[in-house]
Amino acid sequence: MEKRFSDYTYEELRQEVAQLTEKAQKAEQMGMVNEYAVHERKIIMAKSYMMNPKDFSGGETYKLDGDLEHDFYIVYMNGVFAWGYRQTKTGERVESEMIAGEEYEALPIAMLGEKLS
Known part of the structure; x- marks a missing residue:
């Protein structure tokens, strides 16, 4: 195993x-x-x-590695996953990124870059 x-x-x-x-x-x-x-x-x-998941928390926005057009807003953390949504550089939520009708997307924290807010 x-x-x-x-x-x-x-x-x-x-x-x-x-x-x-x-x-x-x-x-x-x-x-x-x-x-x-x-x-x-x-x-x-x-x-x-x-990485240390405690370095990330809800209510913060991070750059997304490999995605120059969007940032990622964290709503909450669960282990090494940040749950939230992609947003434009002006802070507007990107609705088209919703997967299978889910309200939030989960990303491994290694996909997150520099903290923006």
Whole structure:
């Protein structure tokens, strides 16, 4: 049975990120787009467990790594996931980003960048 990232030590997470990065690079070189995407998602999750969720809290807005058009407003935290919604640079909620009618979206904290407010 595989170990959960939540059960890893910081050093084990660091090693896992290094191994996954290597696998992602190989998949990218071989043109295996789906495999590359899977490794990238695992890297984000592992990095999230290396971060302190207490550094994030509801009512704050953060830049979104990889999305220059939107920021992310956190409504509440649950473990290493920030629940909230994307918004424009002017602070307007982006309704089209709602997934399957859900009110909020959950993002691993490693996807969040600099705190804006």
